[in-house]
Amino acid sequence: MDPVRVVCIAMLIVSCNTQTKTAAEKTEWYDEPHRPQIHFSPKEKWMNDPNGLVFYNNTYHLFYQYYPDSTVWGPMHWAHATTTDLVHWQHQPIALYPDSLGYIFSGSAVVDINNTSGFGKEGQIPLVAIFTHHDPKGEKTRDDYQVQSLAYSLDEGKTWTKYANNPVLKNPGIKDFRDPKVRWHEQTKKWIMSLATLDRITFYSSPNLKDWTKESEFGSDLGAHGGVWECPDLFPLKYNNEEVWVLLVSINPGGPNGGSATQYFTGKFDGKTFAPFHTDIRWIDHGPDNYAGVTWSNTGDRTIFIGWMSNWQYGMMVPTKTWRSAMTVPRDLSLEKIGDKYYLRSMPVPELDTLVQNSDDFQSPCILKLKTDSINNFSVVLSNDKGEKLTIGYNKDSNYYYIDRSASGDISFEAGFGKMHTAPRLSTARSADITLIIDHASVEMFADGGLTVMTEIFFPSKPYDQKPIYQGLVQDKYQKLRSIVRP
DSSP: OOSOOEEEEEOOOBOTTOTTSOHHHHHGGGGSTTOOSSSOOOSSEEEEEEEEEEEETTEEEEEEEEETTOSSOOSOEEEEEEESSSSSOEEEEEEEOOBTTBEEEEEEEEEOTTOTTSOOOTTOOOEEEEEEEEOTTGGGTOSOOEEEEEEEESSTTSSOEEOTTOOSBOOOSOSOEEEEEEEEETTTTEEEEEEEETTEEEEEEESSSSSOEEEEEEOTTSSOOSSEEEEEEEEEEEETTEEEEEEEEEEESOOTTSSOEEEEEEEEEOSSOEEESOOSOOBSOOSSSOEEEEEOBSOTTOOEEEEESSOTTTTTTSSOSSEEOOBOOOEEEEEEEETTEEEEEEEEOGGGGGOOEEESSOOSSEEEEEEOSSOOOEEEEEEOTTSOEEEEEEETTTTEEEEEOTTSSOOTTSTTSSOEEEEEOOOOOSSOEEEEEEETTEEEEEEGGGTEEEEEEOOOSSOOOSOOEEESOOGGGOOOEEEEEOO
16 A cells, blocks of 8 residues: 555635736746745745735735845835735835835834734724835945834734834944834833844834834854844744743854754743853754744734744745745744753644645645654655755764755856755654645655754756655555645
């Protein structure tokens, strides 16, 4: 009996401006080479960091760095997409355009339930975006060319008005003063901003989102410093009855497998100061293709993360024609305690499991779940009939997981792309479980319940469609193969 079973999942990301087009015209762009089928991607042009993630009235909002005139980075806008289930996405009109203060760089969005900002009118609850204005002209002559500004929406994110008195936080005279991530701190009844400032994170507080006071700095002598610190995120997670604060910091370059990546710290936060529990360097994802990820605000006890599925080392060189880059699948974050240390877990959101259909054949995209009785060397090879392949596995002697894309397809566009990448195994369990999210041009590996995660993009001449080759795995422990396809 074949140990691998396939279950199909119907999935589609729909553009909001296609109501009058035929079904074929609505989805024809999904047939482009390397186009993700289960990951959010822009219909065309350039995309990078996720921004302004906010949940309101049963809708998840995803804003993102976007340049509508080219497939390479340019004057940044905030583009906009929405979903009610973290699976089916609707493209919305561009939310924020560059203006006299500059480009619209990364930032966050909050639901100002108590109208602390005063933007709400006649009982309307405002959504407030906090973002970096980047002055490209000022960048050439001075250091204070980045400032923090506000915009607000009174129609649940459909349209946005920029605050007339922008900026609300001026630059003290340093480069890299950006990427504000704001959340409400209930204990002090203030908004807290985590801001990337040179080689550290600076925390500010405000009662109203308009007037900001510096509280403290963190990280100048801790963590990885191989590149610029960017895109911070600070949030609490519960482990049993203990509250642990997690600080994400993206860094470019300096990632564990080259280029950009996101590190994290665990600790305590009292509304003023972040006190870390550890000084060792930890990564939310050891693969090269998960960057600038942040979490949605206003999701209650659930913490949901998404990242830019690319790397600044080659993001503008990848061989896609009409668009560049995609987002990771949304992931639920939680904590695990090993000894006296807290580690971050990441797992695909369970909403992906709601779209199951039966099928007998392997196909991309899919979700592949594997288990082993004991932790020994093992591998899974994904391939096509062109001889292109991706190998995912575990090396017991070195105690690392790996993904080898050296023969994955087109690797010619960047000298360092076609390599094998590794990630340490943190779990001490005597068996392993692996979840692979496989799309036409990406794989996300979640090992040991999400303690070790790797995200990799690749560019085969055709999707991997051959039956996977398994080595060192206990066949009777295979779980179902779930394949996600368009209707």
